[in-house]
Amino acid sequence: MKHVHCIYIVKKKTSYFVYQLQAFFLIQSFERYSLRSCL
Secondary structure, X not given: OHHHHHHHHHHHHXXXXXXXXXXXXHHHHHHHHXXXXXX
16 A cells, blocks of 8 residues: 555656656747747
8 A cells, every 4th residue: 555655646646747758848938939029
């Protein structure tokens, strides 16, 4: 049971990291697009 719980936490952390990464890239591309439309 403990082992499964650890795996669950790791999965949760990994998915959270991936989510943060995706959000970062989304913001980056959005800012780039905004800059292009300004210029």
